[in-house]
Amino acid sequence: xxxxxxxxxxxxEYLDSDVKFMLEIGGYILDGGGKRVRPQLVxxxxxSVGGYIPENAYPLAYAMEYLxxxxxxxxxxxxxxxxxxGRPTANRVFGNDACILTGDYMYALSLYLFSIxxxxxxxxxxxxxxxxxxxxxxxxxxxxxxxxxxLEDYFKIIKxxxxxxxxxxxxxxxxxxxxxxxxxxxxxKFGLNIGLAxxxxxxxxxxxxxxxxxxKTTLNDLREGKLTYPLLxxxxxxxxxxxxxxxxxxxDKNPSEEDLLKVKDIVVKYGGIDISVKKAxxxxxxxxxxIRELPDTPEKLELLKIADYIVDRQF
Amino acid sequence: xxxxxxxxxxxxEYLDSDVKFMLEIGGYILDGGGKRVRPQLVxxxxxSVGGYIPENAYPLAYAMEYLxxxxxxxxxxxxxxxxxxGRPTANRVFGNDACILTGDYMYALSLYLFSIxxxxxxxxxxxxxxxxxxxxxxxxxxxxxxxxxxLEDYFKIIKxxxxxxxxxxxxxxxxxxxxxxxxxxxxxKFGLNIGLAxxxxxxxxxxxxxxxxxxKTTLNDLREGKLTYPLLxxxxxxxxxxxxxxxxxxxDKNPSEEDLLKVKDIVVKYGGIDISVKKAxxxxxxxxxxIRELPDTPEKLELLKIADYIVDRQF
Numbered sequence: 105x106x107x108x109x110x111x112x113x114x115x116x117e118y119l120d121s122d123v124k125f126m127l128e129i130g131g132y133i134l135d136g137g138g139k140r141v142r143p144q145l146v147x148x149x150x151x152s153v154g155g156y157i158p159e160n161a162y163p164l165a166y167a168m169e170y171l172x173x174x175x176x177x178x179x180x181x182x183x184x185x186x187x188x189x190g191r192p193t194a195n196r197v198f199g200n201d202a203c204i205l206t207g208d209y210m211y212a213l214s215l216y217l218f219s220i221x222x223x224x225x226x227x228x229x230x231x232x233x234x235x236x237x238x239x240x241x242x243x244x245x246x247x248x249x250x251x252x253x254x255l256e257d258y259f260k261i262i263k264x265x266x267x268x269x270x271x272x273x274x275x276x277x278x279x280x281x282x283x284x285x286x287x288x289x290x291x292x293k294f295g296l297n298i299g300l301a302x303x304x305x306x307x308x309x310x311x312x313x314x315x316x317x318x319x320k321t322t323l324n325d326l327r328e329g330k331l332t333y334p335l336l337x338x339x340x341x342x343x344x345x346x347x348x349x350x351x352x353x354x355x356d357k358n359p360s361e362e363d364l365l366k367v368k369d370i371v372v373k374y375g376g377i378d379i380s381v382k383k384a385x386x387x388x389x390x391x392x393x394x395i396r397e398l399p400d401t402p403e404k405l406e407l408l409k410i411a412d413y414i415v416d417r418q419f
Numbered sequence: 420x421x422x423x424x425x426x427x428x429x430x431x432e433y434l435d436s437d438v439k440f441m442l443e444i445g446g447y448i449l450d451g452g453g454k455r456v457r458p459q460l461v462x463x464x465x466x467s468v469g470g471y472i473p474e475n476a477y478p479l480a481y482a483m484e485y486l487x488x489x490x491x492x493x494x495x496x497x498x499x500x501x502x503x504x505g506r507p508t509a510n511r512v513f514g515n516d517a518c519i520l521t522g523d524y525m526y527a528l529s530l531y532l533f534s535i536x537x538x539x540x541x542x543x544x545x546x547x548x549x550x551x552x553x554x555x556x557x558x559x560x561x562x563x564x565x566x567x568x569x570l571e572d573y574f575k576i577i578k579x580x581x582x583x584x585x586x587x588x589x590x591x592x593x594x595x596x597x598x599x600x601x602x603x604x605x606x607x608k609f610g611l612n613i614g615l616a617x618x619x620x621x622x623x624x625x626x627x628x629x630x631x632x633x634x635k636t637t638l639n640d641l642r643e644g645k646l647t648y649p650l651l652x653x654x655x656x657x658x659x660x661x662x663x664x665x666x667x668x669x670x671d672k673n674p675s676e677e678d679l680l681k682v683k684d685i686v687v688k689y690g691g692i693d694i695s696v697k698k699a700x701x702x703x704x705x706x707x708x709x710i711r712e713l714p715d716t717p718e719k720l721e722l723l724k725i726a727d728y729i730v731d732r733q734f
Binding site for chain 2: 121122123125126175178181182183200201202204205206207208209211212213215216218219220223224225227228231232234235237238239241242243245246260
């Protein structure tokens, strides 16, 4: 856990601006915590491929966390969220306008760090991910309350929400130590697939997680009209009456708890949870197979453990 | 003006997304028009330095316009603006949330184009400018209604609002054809200084431009509590009573037309307009001198004309 302390210190050191208010907002959201999964992925990949160069890997690990932080800042404005990790969201404390600009700043800071410590190929990969993040979130907005949401839409959405940034973290970590295209692409695939699995598990927990464990109330996606994997995979099995109920609930801006629980029961009854768990496990296996060729190091074992943990964390 | 047509076409071609809604919003704001000053600067610099490579210069010219467009999208959300160039702002048509995400997308698209058609040094320059843009706008927000705003603050604000992106356009244009550090830096300085002059002239016109010519109502900055150059440079000359009036007006969320005009008269009386015009002219001369070493081409003449036009456009 020495890494973790270095990361916390570094995240604050590299967040540099001569506009004090910018540092205040950035500091507030960094202080909100988080597991720093993204920097850890960068560093673990840099180490597991071999030839680890800390002077390059650390600033890029911070850069990836800044991208994530920027997207959180904008997310909270987009969603009008009131709390994040038990604290008022930054937009509630500092205003939407300041949070939009601080997000923009952090995106730019991240790319700036890549221009110093990275290379053009990493920037191509990372900027493509940022494009997909925005696309995924916009598509999610657009599909709210839409019973015609497809699985293709869903995967585009969760790629953008979670998976591409995980993929880029692994890609960047590997890229700090190798130019081997195949290794870099396999690293990306590892991140992408654990990211997809991670989001599917999140979506499962929103249906069946206890709110104590997950740290938030459940059935939030449904309440907001978002169709996620457990629901999407059973839609072709339900009766016309059940379909009608589901359609009403996802279109309702303020659905009753009773109706929400009815939809949950339908999802469980038709096996939506089991199918989702199976899919998440498959994605984790795909992820693990994509790093099979890496040398057997303690870091590779750690990556395999991270992959397994994603599905096993709650089941 | 063939360039202009190519630019309009290219801007739409390179705005590529498989999320249709993204293209709709991007297209809406591009259709709003604008003089495409930024792409023109990229192309003119690429041509004036010599060794012009259209295949690289055009996509990067679009990339610079996308950065500008992204900042407009976020600006309108930040300012809560209702109209831009005589049409409802994109945020009014598509919602704040969709505009924030489309702005994020365009920032990322721009950097992505740089990763393909540009080089790492351009990305360093451009991402630094995007940082400064966000910083400038945040500082502007923070200084609203603040009589202690300094000239240093003001220049940081207008650098971010306008000048750094102009600078980067020239830097990028030159960089497509040369690796000469001095030429690239001088190109940047040209853009930076005409950008500063441009913004000062804008701020002058907000005091004394006729609303017909400028295409918007005047005294807007003052109405919003923003202290700009014409006012800042006379603050040390005013009487305590005048200072008190100014302070009241910039802190008032809804100042009367009468009070606004009183402040305007104070600004004119103490020479705020003349001092500002003089400063703008100085900056234009500095800009012109920074491209003195470029070969005497028609494009160089065009650049010198652009520089002069900035101050002369209204006086």
